[in-house]
Amino acid sequence: MRSQVIFEEIQLLSIKERKAIKVNLNYNKLVIYGKNDTGKSTIIKSIFWILGLNPSSLFSDDKLDKNLIGILKIKYLDNYYFFYRNKDSRKLFTFEKQLLIETERNSEWQEYLANFFNYPLSLIQFNNLEEYYIGLQGLLTPYYIDQDTSWNAKWIGPFENLNRYIDFYQQVIEHFTGIISNETIILKQKQKKLITSKKENELKIKIYNQSRNELLGNYHDTDHLPEINEDLFIKNIEESSDILKKSKKLQDELKNEINNIISDRYKVRNLLKSAVNLHNESIADLTVLNEIPNDSTIECPTCGTHHKKTIKANIALEFDIQGIEENIFFLNQQLEELKKQEKSAINKLNLINNEIEKFDIQLDSNVSEEYTFNDILYSYSSKNIRTNIDLNINNIYDDINKINATILDYQNRIEIIDSTDSVKERKRKIKKAY
Template sequence: MKKLRFKELIIISLVESSARKINLDADVNVFIGDNDTGKSSFIKSIYYALGATPPQVHPEWTQIMPITILKFAKDDIIYNMFRHGSYIVLFNENYEIINTFASIGNELSPYYEDFFDFKLKLTHSTSGELKTPLPSHYFLPFYIDQDVGWNKNWNSFDRLTEFKGWRKDLIEYHTGIKPNEYYILKAEKILMSELGKEITSELNALERVYLKAIEKNNSVLQVNIDVKQFEKDIEHLVIKLNEIKDIENKYRTKILDLYNEKAIIDHHIKLAESTIKELNKDYDFAEQLNETIECPTCGAMHPNTFAQRYIIAQDENRCYELLLQLNQEKGKIEAKISKENVELEEYSYKKNEIEAILNQKREEIKFNDYIENVGNSKLVDALKDELSILRNRIADIDGTIKNINKKMRKYVSGELQEEIEGYYFKLMKSFLFKLNVNKLKEETFKSISSSIKENGSDLSRALLAYTYSVLLVMEKYSSTYKCPIIIDSPLQNEQDDKNSVKILEFIRDHKPEYSQLILSCVDIHGVEFEGNIIELTDKYHFLSKDKFGEIFAEVQFIIDKAMKI
């Protein structure tokens, strides 16, 4: 069984010198606390640590620029994920770097294709490319967000609409209606179809040339060169070539400027690293000194106080934060360099094409002489041969697509879909009854892809029934990883005491057997949970300044490795 389990989450802010470490190594983890104790900020940070984007984050949380370090087990193998902003580092159990990621969409998402066996491909809304969706899409069924998750199903992460038609494909993927193998074949089919379109376009153009040739009443085809038109064509191509060369030069200048920026940042990184090392020495030295220090200039004695050592430590924290920011900037610049190089290559390709056309134009006069000497028959024969080659290629592609369709049909079973939909519907009816949702019409939730719509306090209970129905369908039919279920503040929309108890007991009693549960709420209304119960009591201070020194000492080597100090 493919299973993901969270072990521990450390959140540390170098900006305000605060931190917290939470043990998550239990089947059930319940966080209880009043509003403003930081429950939601913590809950949002868990899947955020793995690259998913929460829909809303409190601005004060963003300002402290938290670092997250999540320890998790995938198939009983321990990993650690470091994240600061968009910079992510994956470590193994011994904190050896496996991979680093400067971009979630372009680097982390493709990595998850193999890491989590996430073979679904969707069309990107802007580029039109067929790509692996985001971590937000992969973890979506397992998370209900406090801010938006209780208003609409399949809605608890941001950036979901970056892909066209994502909802239907994602639901069919996660629920097992269409498995991984289907989407691997679908991606292959799309690529083959695009290739077929290109070759068909080439074939159509060549057929037009062929028809013109045979229309000459089997006489010699005269390829007359219009000198004036020829000169105009050459002039146009030269102008276009010069324009592209100018654009190439601009790209090269821009890339050079980016490399200069990167060199400056590299220099600043070295300075920050050097400063951190020196501050470490100063701190160690200050701790070893006597209670008083003699001034080397005037001979006066000064107390070697904790406050002075704390100032050194604060300087070190600021340097770490600066170093993190510099590494993020460096990652962004490297991404820009990569993008500019790709675009430069495209223009270089266009330039080469035009240069090839110019060479071809220069050969046209010679070609005209050749046709006059050899005659139309050989030209027609050559066109026939080329047409035959293209038709054979199209036939091969059509055959490949037919074979792919045949393989895809093996993974699309009407009986299986009907079975899954029936199982979902049975669960949904049962769960709605248990959660005291009595007015929701069956036709509004009969399909597993339904959008759940209700009013008042019934809406959040209906959404909870739907979420658990889908999770139990996934447990039975899906090949995706069994990821931890995270539910933030389920007692929404002024639930009365009776319904509050029903909600909490339902969450506890119907949890999929092999899934970990992380629950956050203000009050559990006397409902007993076996597992890790954590009470949060400090208003406005989820992270602790008092624990910062201890936690920072524990994770400093991880930060050093992540920043390659």
């Protein structure tokens, strides 16, 4: 990255202070110098922050506003790019302002930049043993020394949460210095993936064993059960199972049918109640109307309009009453039909329930003086469960053995490429040089 990336420009906007700054960086030789408290560290840390990292002492003593918005312009492989950062929101644009990635998830950001800058170093996290690309956290770690923590203090790392990774510093420094070759790094990464896969398989075996204990914990030795014709036994089980499935399905259908009938009956009853009330009101209105002499003026109780009472009004009201009575008769017929349907469905449901109960009784019936049909069914099922679980466990053990063989093969190749002695010699030369 040092030889391929040129920092061109940085822009910072403080929402809190309502101030902005733009710094043009000299791409020929990038050295930031100045007196104390002139903002050198702020510029340097802001560059790392906009790149998506979190310098460990970035906001110490509230020297840097946490509500900064930053843009960093770089040149990489003869192309220009813009990095954007606002709190946890990270974005990367091309020079033509095409958005390449936008995310608030650090792992997603680091994985993208690991591929973007061709830095495929990945490490394992302590908490979940999952593998993650390090990205710029690993790529920039060797370049960043934070003088705020003192030059003589033990180096705890420049960015936050690096201690979550197994052997972070050793692997990054070995990769950076060339103590370990890239080929060895890749082989070690493959080893780590295989080790993780091996642990997952070992967990599967543990789960299978727990399942077997839970399913067959009360299983007693039934090898001495009466001999049975397995083919005939399986056929009977399949036929019985088919009958039971159909019975259960019909049972559910009848339950739904009864619920629908009850719902319809409830609606019809409400309609019938309303029709009877309307009929009574209409009879009462007709009685009052008959007592009023013809050609009398009547005031409508609803709208207040005055109407003349005629024989025609009596006929119209009587006609309405007749229609209501026909509707009541129809609703009563409909109600009776729903009662018949409900009774028929309940009878069918009782027959199905009886068949299911007979089937349950059959399972508890004796097939010999000592054992019931249920005993043999349980015995047969338990043997199948054991056989299937053991088969799966054996297959997993085969996978683990293959993984172990591949891990050993990778280790042999690593020893050929970077033997223990050659790595020690490189470390010795580096220590001597510094």
